[in-house]
Amino acid sequence: MERRKLLLALAAAPLAFTRICAHAQAKTMKDIEALQKNWKTFLPAGASVPAAGEALKLSKDEWRKRLPNDLTYKVLREEATERAGSSALNDEKRAGIYACAGCGLPVFTSEMKFESGTGWPSFFTTIPGVFDIKKDFYLIYPRSEYHCKRCGGHHGHVFDDGPPPTNQRWCNNGVSLKFIPKDGQA
Numbered sequence: 001m002e003r004r005k006l007l008l009a010l011a012a013a014p015l016a017f018t019r020i021c022a023h024a025q026a027k028t029m030k031d032i033e034a035l036q037k038n039w040k041t042f043l044p045a046g047a048s049v050p051a052a053g054e055a056l057k058l059s060k061d062e063w064r065k066r067l068p069n070d071l072t073y074k075v076l077r078e079e080a081t082e083r084a085g086s087s088a089l090n091d092e093k094r095a096g097i098y099a100c101a102g103c104g105l106p107v108f109t110s111e112m113k114f115e116s117g118t119g120w121p122s123f124f125t126t127i128p129g130v131f132d133i134k135k136d137f138y139l140i141y142p143r144s145e146y147h148c149k150r151c152g153g154h155h156g157h158v159f160d161d162g163p164p165p166t167n168q169r170w171c172n173n174g175v176s177l178k179f180i181p182k183d184g185q186a
C-alpha cells in the first residue's frame with residue numbers, strides 16, 4: 001500500500017512541473033497575443049492548411065465516410081464526449097499544431113496546451129477566429145460549447161478556471177483533434 005502511494009506521488013510530480021512550466025511561458029496578455037500571432041511557426045515546413053473562411057459542409061453520410069471511426073463521428077457531429085483519459089493526445093508534448101480532425105483547420109499550437117489533470121487535452125487559448133461558441137444546457141448549469149468555424153464540428157467546452165493570464169480552459173475531445181508535429185514526423 002505504501003509503495004502504491006509512493007508511485008502515485010511520483011506519477012503526479014511531472015504533472016505539477018508541466019503546469020508550472022506552462023505558466024512560465026505565458027505570463028501576460030502580451031505573451032498570449034504573441035502565441036496567437038505566431039501560430040504558423042508551429043507548422044512543418046511547406047505544410048498547407050485550410051482557412052476558417054473555406055467552409056466545409058457535408059451530409060451525414062459523407063461525414064461518416066470521411067471520419068475514421070464511430071466515436072469521432074459521434075463527438076464531432078453529434079456532440080458526444082470521449083471517455084476521460086482515453087486520448088493519446090493527453091501526453092503529447094512535441095512542438096506542433098492541433099488541427100480539427102474533421103476538416104484540418106489549425107485550432108491550437110503546442111504552446112497553448114497545459115496539463116489540466118482532467119483527462120482531456122486542455123488549452124489556455126486558441127488560434128484566433130477558429131471556433132464559434134454557444135451555450136448548452138445538457139447539465140443543469142449553462143456551459144459554453146465550441147464548434148469548429150470551418151466544418152461546424154463539436155470540439156468541447158470552455159471554462160473560466162484555466163491558468164492566468166487568460167483563465168480559460170478549453171477542454172477538448174482528443175478525437176476532435178489531429179496533431180501535426182512541427183518536425184513533420186507523424
Ligand SMILES: [Zn+2]
Nearest residue numbers: 100103148151
Ligand atoms: Zn473543422
